[in-house]
Amino acid sequence: MSGLVAEQAAFLIDVSRLIQFATAEGWVITGGELWRSPEQQEIYYKSGRSKTMNSNHLRRCAIDLNFFWNGKLVWDKELIRTVGEYWESLGPKNRWGGNFKDFVDVPHFERRSSF
Numbered sequence: 017m018s019g020l021v022a023e024q025a026a027f028l029i030d031v032s033r034l035i036q037f038a039t040a041e042g043w044v045i046t047g048g049e050l051w052r053s054p055e056q057q058e059i060y061y062k063s064g065r066s067k068t069m070n071s072n073h074l075r076r077c078a079i080d081l082n083f084f085w086n087g088k089l090v091w092d093k094e095l096i097r098t099v100g101e102y103w104e105s106l107g108p109k110n111r112w113g114g115n116f117k118d119f120v121d122v123p124h125f126e127r128r129s130s131f
């Protein structure tokens with residue numbers, strides 16, 4: 017298995033753990049974007065929706081999730097913090113977008129990869 021495929025697979029196993037954890041906490045989770053084409057990344061970059069052309073979405077090592085509570089979509093960083101901290105506790109490569117310094121991205125969960 018190549019290095020990148022191993023990273024992608026490990027990432028997805030952590031995502032499955034995250035969804036189970038969040039569901040047990042009472043959240044209803046639906047899937048957003050995982051893989052993103054370079055063309056789509058460029059659109060997001062130019063529109064300001066993303067601040068990088070080096071997103072982990074390009075490597076299938078990032079996912080955006082939708083969090084629902086009582087049927088309402090939630091974006092509040094503090095309400096989702098427990099889930100974000102759980103994500104980062106799963107491994108040293110995991111970063112939650114809610115903890116990004118320059119561009120807070122609450123629905124975003126990624127695995128740092130150097131590929």
Ligand SMILES: [Zn+2]
Pocket residue numbers: 073078079080121123124125
């Ligand atoms: Zn994202």
